[in-house]
Amino acid sequence: MALTPEKAKLLEKKALEIRRSVVESLIEAKSGHLAGALGMADIFAYLYFHALRHDPKKPDWEYRDRLVLSNGHICPVLYATLAHAGYFPVSDLKTLRKLGSRLQGHPHRDWLPMLETSSGPLGSGLSQAVGMALADRTDNGKTSDKQFYCLMSDGELDCGNSWEGAMLAGKEKIQNLTVIIDRNNIQISGFTEDIMPLNPLVDKWRAWNWHVQEIDGHNFVEIDRAIGEARAVFDKPSVIITNTIPSKGIPEFERKFEWHGKVPTSPEEVAVARRAFR
Amino acid sequence: MHDPELKLNPKIFDSDVEVRSAREGFGEGLLEAAALDKRVVGLCGDLTESTHMTAFKQKFPDRFVEVGVAEQNLVTVASGMAAMGKIPFAASYAVFNPGRNWEQIRTTICYNNQPVKIIGSHVGVSVGPDGGSHQALEDIAITRVLPRMVVISPCDAIEARKATVAAARTNDPTYIRLTREKTPIMTTDETPFEIGKARIFFEPAVNESKKGQLDVAIIATGSLLHNALKVARMFELNGKSVAVMNISTIKPLDQDAVIRLAHRAGAIVTVEEHQIAGGMGSAVAECLAANLPVPIEFVGVRDQFGQSGTPAELIELYGMGVSHITEAVNRVIIRKKA
Numbered sequence: 001m002a003l004t005p006e007k008a009k010l011l012e013k014k015a016l017e018i019r020r021s022v023v024e025s026l027i028e029a030k031s032g033h034l035a036g037a038l039g040m041a042d043i044f045a046y047l048y049f050h051a052l053r054h055d056p057k058k059p060d061w062e063y064r065d066r067l068v069l070s071n072g073h074i075c076p077v078l079y080a081t082l083a084h085a086g087y088f089p090v091s092d093l094k095t096l097r098k099l100g101s102r103l104q105g106h107p108h109r110d111w112l113p114m115l116e117t118s119s120g121p122l123g124s125g126l127s128q129a130v131g132m133a134l135a136d137r138t139d140n141g142k143t144s145d146k147q148f149y150c151l152m153s154d155g156e157l158d159c160g161n162s163w164e165g166a167m168l169a170g171k172e173k174i175q176n177l178t179v180i181i182d183r184n185n186i187q188i189s190g191f192t193e194d195i196m197p198l199n200p201l202v203d204k205w206r207a208w209n210w211h212v213q214e215i216d217g218h219n220f221v222e223i224d225r226a227i228g229e230a231r232a233v234f235d236k237p238s239v240i241i242t243n244t245i246p247s248k249g250i251p252e253f254e255r256k257f258e259w260h261g262k263v264p265t266s267p268e269e270v271a272v273a274r275r276a277f278r
Numbered sequence: 279m280h281d282p283e284l285k286l287n288p289k290i291f292d293s294d295v296e297v298r299s300a301r302e303g304f305g306e307g308l309l310e311a312a313a314l315d316k317r318v319v320g321l322c323g324d325l326t327e328s329t330h331m332t333a334f335k336q337k338f339p340d341r342f343v344e345v346g347v348a349e350q351n352l353v354t355v356a357s358g359m360a361a362m363g364k365i366p367f368a369a370s371y372a373v374f375n376p377g378r379n380w381e382q383i384r385t386t387i388c389y390n391n392q393p394v395k396i397i398g399s400h401v402g403v404s405v406g407p408d409g410g411s412h413q414a415l416e417d418i419a420i421t422r423v424l425p426r427m428v429v430i431s432p433c434d435a436i437e438a439r440k441a442t443v444a445a446a447r448t449n450d451p452t453y454i455r456l457t458r459e460k461t462p463i464m465t466t467d468e469t470p471f472e473i474g475k476a477r478i479f480f481e482p483a484v485n486e487s488k489k490g491q492l493d494v495a496i497i498a499t500g501s502l503l504h505n506a507l508k509v510a511r512m513f514e515l516n517g518k519s520v521a522v523m524n525i526s527t528i529k530p531l532d533q534d535a536v537i538r539l540a541h542r543a544g545a546i547v548t549v550e551e552h553q554i555a556g557g558m559g560s561a562v563a564e565c566l567a568a569n570l571p572v573p574i575e576f577v578g579v580r581d582q583f584g585q586s587g588t589p590a591e592l593i594e595l596y597g598m599g600v601s602h603i604t605e606a607v608n609r610v611i612i613r614k615k616a
Contacts, residue, residue, distance in 0.1 A: 068358075108389065109390055109391070110389075110391065116361060117357070117358075117361060117386065117390055118385065118386070118389050118390045119385075120385070121381060121382075121385045123350075124350070124354045124357075124382050124385065124386050127350070127351050127354030127355045127357075127358065128354050128355070128357050128358035128361065128386060129358060130355055130358060131354065131355035131356060131357060131358020131359040131360075131361070131362075131366075132358040132359070132361055132362050133358075134343055134355065134358070134359060135319070135358065135359040135361075135362035135363070135364045136362055138319065138340055138341055138364075139362075160350065161350040161351060161354060161382065164345070164346075164348040164350055164351035165351055165354065165355070167346070167348070167351075168343075168345055168346070168348075168351060168355065
């Protein structure tokens with residue numbers, strides 16, 4: 001599906017709405033993870049409003065594409081996107097992290113059955129997406145057109161489980177699996193290259209026999225081209241390393257690892273965050 | 279004396295009783311379950327031969343996934359397959375599965391409510407010469423604490439086969455623990471098996487004159503059930519009434535059966551090839567402390583790691599032999615009278 005300039009404009013508008021909802025829900029929740037959620041808003045807008053085969057009225061539609069959010073802590077952006085896509089009322093976003101809410105602090109299928117998996121503990125999403133694609137292969141063969149997406153953080157590439165999944169996907173040449181990495185260079189305690197260096201990241205994925213692309217994660221034309229290329233690769237799984245800006249959209253908070261695991265709470269911080277998306 | 283309806287192996291006390299390993303039984307059960315239900319898939323961590331998955335792999339190559347020496351991957355891939363409607367059996371040694379990958383089992387299988395069947399082979403000190411690193415003694419404790427997890431500990435190869443087939447029919451996350459060593463066959467193909475059901479494998483003859491009251495009841499799980507049966511028979515010859523219950527499903531525990539038995543006996547000995555802390559005996563104690571407190575003696579491993587040796591040497595050294603169970607019965611009789 002071609003990305004027309006009009007569609008790109010619409011996606012920009014959706015991404016702004018999603019970011020606004022992320023900030024409002026986190027201000028209301030008074031805790032959570034801001035930076036990654038804002039950084040991935042463009043990717044979420046692109047996937048749910050352009051690329052994914054899905055139906056908000058039929059969340060369990062068998063032929064839907066599968067999206068696994070491995071780094072569950074950025075769930076405010078998933079919740080906001082699902083709400084704006086029509087899965088549940090946008091007003092539910094105010095209940096994030098509150099007692100009895102379907103919007104748990106980290107995603108839980110018990111509460112939100114439309115999720116493909118529960119997540120939060122890092123490093124296990126890719127293997128689940130690999131398992132889903134392998135199960136689909138036993139039923140529909142290697143030419144299945146169902147797409148499997150796994151969204152990961154760069155920080156969770158510290159986990160051995162992530163690379164175990166990557167090795168198996170490379171071995172099995174899972175052509176309909178695309179991993180999208182949020183390369184924002186931060187994790188909860190600092191910059192990734194200080195905590196546990198990941199570079200050369202492109203070489204690492206190539207070494208496990210993946211098709212690797214590196215793009216600007218805030219540019220819809222680049223995102224669209226990369227997803228198109230990933231789907232066209234038929235002999236290996238694909239990874240798209242999307243360079244993103246943590247806390248994207250709030251200039252005062254951008255690129256600061258301190259905003260990985262917190263949210264605006266003081267009146268000044270709340271004012272800064274709200275002003276950015278007015 | 280056995281309940282004839284249980285149709286136990288008539289050679290159960292013979293010196294030439296057939297011996298087979300529980301892992302063999304699992305391999306047969308997996309083949310049977312896979313033939314019955316095409317949703318059944320198998321995953322293994324480079325231990326296909328050792329976990330007896332080779333026949334399954336050969337017969338159903340498209341339904342088998344080799345993940346290599348990567349137990350965290352083993353169960354998370356299995357979780358993903360279950361999310362697509364499969365019934366995955368994920369097998370390795372129990373030290374690694376559910377040992378090394380416990381958090382992945384918690385989050386992606388139990389928390390996620392996926393019907394993955396965790397197969398942990400090589401449990402207990404009877405693993406033998408491989409040594410303590412490979413002798414899982416903590417697996418019951420770490421699985422039965424997980425919400426939704428069903429925990430099964432078959433007593434012999436036949437029960438392992440039946441447990442595997444039965445587990446494939448449920449949507450519950452399930453752990454099945456298996457011995458490496460060949461152990462006596464106590465049941466037959468006709469012996470009833472049901473997940474969640476405990477059964478009395480030995481009723482002392484002397485008990486009839488006491489209106490069903492027992493001196494002691496032994497509750498055993500796994501292959502040590504055979505030692506427990508031998509002990510009960512010796513007490514019977516000496517005029518003491520000791521019954522033996524086989525608990526093959528540790529969770530959910532057959533609480534009614536345990537309470538009824540404790541009511542008849544007033545004193546319990548539990549027997550398992552596992553740490554005493556957190557094992558089957560602990561599950562029995564939790565049940566009885568809340569419902570019918572009676573003295574309990576625990577036969578199992580006492581907060582130690584194993585070592586290399588023959589299975590028989592190690593069972594004796596770590597206090598789980600016939601003499602140890604006998605002593606435990608005598609101790610609990612004294613405590614009951616006190």
